[in-house]
Amino acid sequence: MSDTTDAAGDSSRLEDFHQEVAKLRASGGRANPDRWVFRIGLILTIAGLAFTVASYILTGQPYDTEGGNLHQSNHLDLIVSAIFGLSLTLVGLVMITISSFRRFMRYWLVRLVYEYREQTDRVVGG
Amino acid sequence: MSTESATPLLELVGIRAGYGTIDVLHGVDLRVMPGQVYALLGPNGAGKTTTLGVASGQIQPHAGSVLLDGHEVNGVSPDSLARAGVCLIPEGRGIFPNLTVAENLRMCTYAGVSYKQVQERSFAQFPRLQERRNQMAGTLSGGEQQMLAMSRAMATDPALLMLDELSMGLAPIIVEELYEQVATLAEAGLSILIVEQFAQAVLGVANEAAIMLHGRIQRTGPPEEIAEELTAAYLGMS
Secondary structure, X not given: OOOOHHHHHOOHHHHHHHHHXXXXXXXXXXXXXXXXXXXXXXXXXXXXXXXXXXXXXXXXXXXXXEOOEEOOHHHHHHXXXXXXXXXXXXXXXXXXXXXXXXXXXXXXXHHHHHHHHHHHHHHHHO | OOOOOOOOOEEEEEEEEEEOOEEEEEEEEEEEXXXXXXXXXXXXXXXXXXXXXXXXXXXXXXXXXXXXXXXXXXXXXXXXXHHHOEEEEOOOOOOOOOOEHHXXXXXXXXXXXXXXXXXHHHHHXXXXXXXXXXXXXXXXXXXXXXXXXXXXXXXXXXXXXXXXOOOOOOOHHHHHHHHHHHHHHHHOOOEEEEEEOXXXXXXXXXXXXXXXXXXXXXXXXXXXXXXXXXXXXXXXXX
């Protein structure tokens, strides 16, 4: 078996394989997608909280006045940004919960599969 | 056409992969040429099975590329790879223990091959399976189970066959018989990647061999050269 390439190269199976592989669409793949969901969720949660706290702190700042009139639009802007921050936090927490739940369910499934296999082996062995 | 100039059927480039937060492979490079029998050897926990998991699309690498016939296939699903012709016989054989031999063979007709063809091919390759056709697969001996697993794999007409620990738990005479079949398949031009902990049997049929330790390929070369270094590698002297 010093050089089996020639024999293999002529085979129609190998030709089929070349064609099949050419048709495959590589998505690039991503190892452990849950980890990315968790990370993005964590970033969103922290960013959202920061946004909300910053908005809260800014409401304590003196209002801009122009000609002695108080501009309430600033206050409304801060309320909107605080709600936006809370929304980000909520989305982030949902992502963290989903990824954690998925991971937990996966381990549970693996455990079930393992136990089922053990049980089958015992039954067949008996 | 020399082996050196051909496009590898399977190539792993700088693969880093693992399970969750635990990295097992730390930059694996490997090339299986068309028609080649490549033996990946190493002690328990070296990362051999994980390498097969990456090559078969079951484990996504954190970094690096999986190339089939020169095309990057990172992220392609295991079933698409299997349909294309990448076949893995896992450690533990992957048969259905609570189905009969015949039913196990029927299960692989999903690939579009008729049951009759599957039976003819399997029984011609392993006549012992014909005698056991109505026996529950779980009650077969280890060697017969491995024969059944190989029959099921061959029924899908793979272009690249990956075998994980073919000899595990089997008597030497059975291992020899199975490797004779592997050699026959290799002579027919099938590319085979074999992962083994016990090297003696596999080195007889391999064209190329590699030693894997701690998630890295330490040495690649002709089987004769690798055989000399194996003892030292296993005992941690290299």
